[in-house]
Amino acid sequence: MRHREFTPRRVYVAASYMAPVGRYDGRHREKLSFLDLAEKATAVFDGSPVKPRAIEAVVVGSQSPVAFSGVDNTAAKIAGVVGVSGAKSVLIDTASSSGASAFENAYLQIASGRCDHVLAIGIQKMSDAPTAEATRIVAGVIDRDEAEFGLSMPACGALVARALMERHGLSADEWTAFSALLTQRSHRYAARNPDAHLNMEIPLEEYYRQIINGKNYRYWWPLRYHDFCPMSDGVAAVILTADPQEVLVSGLGSATDIPTIADRPSFHSFPATVAAAAEAYGMAGIKEIRSFAGKIHVNMHDPFNGFGPINMVDLGFVPRGRILDALLDDACTGENGMFPTNLTGGLKGRGHPLGATGMIQVVENHKMICEGRFRAGLSHSIGGPINNNIVILLEQSGHYASRPHEPYKPWGLPSLGHLKPKEVTVDALLAESGIVEGTFVTATTRFDYKTGDPEGIITIVSCRAASGKSYRFLFGIAGENYQQLIKLLPGDRISLERSDGQILLNRMPVKKFYQRTIDGLVDLAESGWKKLTGW
DSSP states (O other), X not given: OOOOOOOOOOOEEEEEEEXXXXXXXXXXXXXXXXXXXXXXXXXXXXXXXXXXXXXXXXXXXXXXXXXXXXXXXXXXXXXXXXXXXXXXXXXXXXTBTHHHHHHHHHHHHHHTXXXXXXXXXXXXXXXXXXXHHHHHHHHTTSOHHHHHTTOOHHHHHHXXXXXXXXXXXXXXXXXXXXXXXXXXXXXXXXXXXXXXXXXXXXXXXXXXXHHHTTSSOBSXXXXXXXXXXXXXXXXXXXXXXXXXOSEEEEEEEEEEOOSOSTTOXXXXXXXXXXXXXXXXXXXXXXXXXXXXXXXXXXXXXXXXXXXXHHHHHHTTSSOGGGTTTGGGOHHHHSTTSSSOBOTTOHHHHTOBOGGGHHHXXXXXXXXXXXXXXXXXXXXXXXXXXXXXXXXXXXXXXXXXXXXXXXXXXXXXXXXXXXXXXXXXXXXXXXXXXXXXXEEEEEEEEXXXXXXXXXXXXXXXXXXXXXXXXEEEEEEEEEGGGHHHHTTOOTTOEEEEEEEXXXXXXXXEEBOOOEEEETTEEEEOGGGOOOOOOXX
C-alpha cells in the first residue's frame, strides 16, 4: 500500500503581545511574581479575532521554571491565570530556545488538525534567583562532566569568539575593536526601543573607557562585560489559528547538535542552525533566502558578540567572506539595508529572558509585518550549548501567495560532531600507557571581574587512543597556571599523565571546580574558584 505524503494545514498568527523586557524586581520595573508576569499575557486577547473561550491548547515555553521561580505544574497554572483552564496545556523546555520551541509545538497542534486555535506563551523570571544561582541553573544545560570542569555559557561564547579570532587572524586588539563596534550597534537600536532592557547607547568611547577604569574586566577571554546579554525577565504570547489572517507561518525548522562542547569539530559555525534554516526554507519553498532582500527582518540569537556574525552566515544571508563586516555595514544589515537585522537591539540590547526570547522575536517580527515595514520576518533561537536551534519564518499572506512556494526537502547539510564512545575516557587512555601524547586545541580563561586576576581556565585537548583515532577532552586548570598555558598554540604538543592520583596536563593539575548534585552545581571548596558568574 502506498502511503500518501502528509500535507499540513496552513497556520496563521491571529494576535501577538509582549511585555517590556527587564527585571521585574521592583527596581528596574514593577515587582511581579512569575504568575503575575504570566497574567500580563492576557493582553494578547485585546482586539484579537480569537477569544479566550476558543483556545483549545496552551503551550508554554520556559527554561527551568521550578529552579528559577519555584513554579511547578507550570503550564496548567498559567492556563488558569490567563483564563483558559480546560484547554490542553503543556510545558516546553529546550533551554534558551524554549519560547521558539513552544511556538513550534503550538504550530504543530494546528498544522496536524488537532486544534484550530492555540495560545503559545514564552516566559522567564530570572530575577527570582541571585546572579550566581541563576548562572548555576543555566549551566545545568551543559554536559555534566564539562560543567564540573567549569564550563559555562559565557565560556562557550568565549570559545566561539576565540575560534573566530584564530580563523580570521584577528589580534586581541582587533577583536576588542570588533566587539566594541558590535556592542555599539546593538545598543544603537536598543536605545530606540522602549521595551528593551538596556535601552541606552554604548558608544565606542564608553566601551573603551569602561575597560580602562576597571568596570569592564574580561570575564572569559576574549569576552568583556558588554560582549554578552543581560539577565532579564519577560513574557510574550502569540495566538495561532487555522483561520486566514494577514500573517502566516510559512516556514519552520529545528535541529539538534550533540550536547558536548569538546566533541564539536569546530566553533566557527553552528550546524544545528544551518539544518534548522534549511528545513524552514524547504517548508516555505524558498530556494534562496537572499531573494527576500529588502523585504525581511532578521531577528537572530546573539547573546555573545561572536554568535551574531556566525548566525548571519549560517542562516544564508551573508557569504562567509563578509562574516566580519556585514553586521557593521548598514547597507547590508541596517534598517534600510538588504537584510535589516536585530532592529530592536537583539539579545545584547533588548535583553535575553531565556525561555521568553524565542517568542519575543516572533512577536517583534509579527508587529513589523503588520505595520507594513516588512513582508517577512525570520526569527532564530539557540537553546542549550548551541545545540537546540529553531528557525521560524513569518510572512505576509499576500506575499506568500504571490511567489512560488513549492516545498522541498533540503539536502547537503553539514555533518555534526560525534560523541566519544563511553569507553573512551582519560582514565582508560592512561591505563593503556601511563602517559598520553596529544595536541592543544583551544582554551579560555576566566578573570576576576574586580582584580583582573586569572581564576580558572577551560582548555580542550585532542588525544590519540590505542585504536589510532583522536578524541577531544575538556579540562579545568587553576588560574595560577595561566602564564604557562597561554603560551600554547593550537596544534602544540601536550601530554597527559597521572601522578599521585592527580591527572596532569603538561604537569599542570587538572581540576574540577564544581560538583553536580541533586540541587545543581556546587562549588568545590578546595578549587579556590569561589563563584561562577557572567550572566
